[in-house]
Amino acid sequence: MEAVPQSLPWVAATLTLVGVPAGLAITGGNVQGVMTACLAIALALLMFAVRRWPLTVLVVSVLSVIAFRTSVLIGTGWAWPATAAFVALALAGRIRTAVVAGAITIAYGFVWDWVVEQKSTDWVLGHVGGETLFLAAVIAAAVAYRNTRRWQDEVAARLQQSLHEQELEALRRRAEERVGIARDLHDVVSHTLAVVGVHLNVALDAFDDEPGEARDALRLAQDVRGRAMTDLKSLVDVLREGDRIATPAAGLEGLAGLADQVRAAGVDVTVTELGDRSEVPAPVATAVYRVVQESLTNTVRHAGATRVAVSLHYTAVNVTVEVTDDGGGKTTTTEGHGIMGMRERVAALGGALTAGPGPGGGFTVRALIPIAA
Structure with a gap:
């Protein structure tokens, strides 16, 4: 600030x-x-x-x-x-x-x-004394406002740091999982090739003199190959789903903690939930958490708001998230990385996000995320 x-x-x-x-x-x-x-x-x-x-x-x-x-x-x-x-x-x-x-x-x-x-004493006390009280009240109000804004900035920085740490944790987990997958892939492929090579050599040596033994060796090689294909398919599936597996498990249960942090900064936060949250899948829950977190961070840091309302509506088809504050809507001048990141995260799940000034003032972020995605 x-x-x-x-x-x-x-x-x-x-x-x-x-x-x-x-x-x-x-x-x-x-x-x-x-x-x-x-x-x-x-x-x-x-x-x-x-x-x-x-x-x-x-x-x-x-x-x-x-x-x-x-x-x-x-x-x-x-x-x-x-x-x-x-x-x-x-x-x-x-x-x-x-x-x-x-x-x-x-x-x-x-x-x-x-x-x-x-x-006269009455005149001096009435004018100079009253002026003293007025000036003291004004300076006290300015100090209170400054302290409140500093605390709000500190909370916003904590939220931003928390988001950054979660992103770093996601990258760390993703790297660890990819290293583990590479190690498993190496073990599966090298083991399979080695075993199959042994059985093929046995079959080749026994092909003329002992056809039965050669047949058994080829059958074993085929079995090993089948198991290896199953293992490789599992590893490929993990690689395809790696981004979702590496995502931290921050979800709907963390919304109360976010609200408490922002309330501590002097902003009145209300959270309203309609529907059953238990049916929301983990990727959607994580996206909802991130949208609310980034919206609250922007509210505390830029909007100068005193109240913010978080509304979540769960249905069998989609989840609707709406975060509205009563600030000056300053974040509408340029779209920063935060709003862009929210929009990309929601779009990756097949949803849509809008952000802009509300009809009655303030700033509103609204996201619609389909559960089917």
């Missing part, structure tokens, strides 16, 4: 441009309309540099507010007009700096209003 989200400058600039005049009007600090507009525009423009220089933007913003306030160009506010800069600095991970800067600014404002301008 980036220190400051890419969309923050635009959001912060818009809120500052609207919030500063509105806040000064509500608190009675709009002394001069032109100066209020100038301050709002200046603070809003500074927000476009906040992703690269968050501390510099905060210092310039706070000094600008203090300058306007001490010059009586505005009548209230020491720190809150620069709220967006405090939030950006907290999101960048410089929480202590944001707190210290806020405390110094509030202390300066308190001394100025109470000592220099000799405002």
Whole structure:
């Protein structure tokens, strides 16, 4: 996760441009309309540099507010007009700096209003005290949001790592099985050729003098050949089915664990199952598991969602999987390897997968996998 989200400058600039005049009007600090507009525009423009220089933007913003306030160009506010800069600095991970800067600014404002301008205690507590509580709440909310996103990214990384480890395990098992098959194939072929060769030599030596013994040797050679053909056929069948045999046995029973991991990241997950899962064959169950796993990984990592619904419908003909979140649908801009991999996995079983924004917002992944395949 980036220190400051890419969309923050635009959001912060818009809120500052609207919030500063509105806040000064509500608190009675709009002394001069032109100066209020100038301050709002200046603070809003500074927000476009906040992703690269968050501390510099905060210092310039706070000094600008203090300058306007001490010059009586505005009548209230020491720190809150620069709220967006405090939030950006907290999101960048410089929480202590944001707190210290806020405390110094509030202390300066308190001394100025109470000592220099000799405002009443009630006025100072009402304005500066209220501003202190507001700024503390805003920084706390920014810290909570940052911690939540970091935890969600960590869970997404764990899911991705788990998927990668399972793929590596599949490759390892496939390699081990192919080595074992090669060894068995070598043993079968070499043994068969050796035995058949012995019996053929016996038959050749006894062909003229002892035809009965030659006949028995040929019969034994034929029996060995028949058993060898059966063994070779079994090995060829294993080679043809090698990809499915080497696939890890992650199936429908693992969906609950995936849901728990994503819930731990702060995303509300609901899993709904209709029908009898016991009739679902292992290859289809593994594909369902992988589709749900990749969809949840994308939801936690990219969508910024708070809720995701996983729906599975088992019938005698097919299995329908649908994963829908309430995020911003950001994963629709480009189709990455995850969605491509899901589509290929489902297509290999004769099914189809679609992924895109839902009619009511968010992002939806839907897969239909025939059981007959």
